[in-house]
Amino acid sequence: MSLTQSLRQQHRQLWERMVTHPFVYEMGEGTLPVIAFRRYFLQDYVFVNDLVAMTALGMAKAPDLTAANHLNQFLTGILNPENDLFVRAFQELGASEAEYASASANPATQAFGDFLMRVGLEGTFEDVLMLLYVTEGTYLDWGTRLLEAGKRPDNPVYHEWIELHGPAVLGDLVGWIGEHLDRADLAHRRIRLEQIFRTALRYEYLFWEAAYHGHPGWPDQSFEASP
Numbered sequence: 256m257s258l259t260q261s262l263r264q265q266h267r268q269l270w271e272r273m274v275t276h277p278f279v280y281e282m283g284e285g286t287l288p289v290i291a292f293r294r295y296f297l298q299d300y301v302f303v304n305d306l307v308a309m310t311a312l313g314m315a316k317a318p319d320l321t322a323a324n325h326l327n328q329f330l331t332g333i334l335n336p337e338n339d340l341f342v343r344a345f346q347e348l349g350a351s352e353a354e355y356a357s358a359s360a361n362p363a364t365q366a367f368g369d370f371l372m373r374v375g376l377e378g379t380f381e382d383v384l385m386l387l388y389v390t391e392g393t394y395l396d397w398g399t400r401l402l403e404a405g406k407r408p409d410n411p412v413y414h415e416w417i418e419l420h421g422p423a424v425l426g427d428l429v430g431w432i433g434e435h436l437d438r439a440d441l442a443h444r445r446i447r448l449e450q451i452f453r454t455a456l457r458y459e460y461l462f463w464e465a466a467y468h469g470h471p472g473w474p475d476q477s478f479e480a481s482p
């Protein structure tokens with residue numbers, strides 16, 4: 256069995272819980288309270304900074320230009336100024352620019368972001384790919400499932416967020432990452448790579464939990480912004 260298949264097999268329960276979390280289910284049904292999505296989106300806006308930085312650090316470690324190009328394509332998609340989804344969505348969700356520009360990480364986002372940066376700074380190219388395999392692979396999985404189930408919620412922000420994580424947008428990237436990881440001879444790095452896979456998957460789950468339940472926040476601050 257390939258490395259990625261064996262890690263997915265080993266952690267299939269948590270992977271399944273992540274991609275079928277009530278946050279995802281209710282987003283697909285259109286019943287997710289807007290307050291929960293708003294809380295999530297403010298945190299994701301913060302998270303994406305570290306995702307971009309880690310990917311750029313990974314690009315600097317790419318073994319060849321083809322590999323660098325795949326990460327470059329991913330970054331271009333996120334950074335393209337025409338991709339104003341966050342700006343439009345915050346308008347729709349009633350979050351002012353002052354609010355989203357000054358949003359700060361809740362404990363789950365902070366820990367996840369710090370982990371990303373650590374892998375970007377200290378890890379190898381394949382370490383970064385393994386992390387992206389989990390962050391983008393889980394999103395591709397729930398996005399694909401909702402699209403295949405015909406979930407097109409009325410809320411335009413939910414709708415667009417689902418479209419953005421389907422095979423048309425993420426399929427090539429996740430497919431290439433999986434092939435690269437499975438082609439490389441990584442048996443000697445299996446323990447660390449599994450730890451990265453598991454840790455990223457755990458944080459992805461906690462990211463939904465924090466958004467869905469609105470806790471835990473920092474002890475000296477409620478991160479629950481008033482709507």
Ligand SMILES: Cc1ncc(CO)c(N)n1
Pocket residue numbers: 299302390391394459462
């Ligand atoms: C927390 C999180 N994980 C993965 C993605 C997909 O890029 C995202 N936007 N946010």
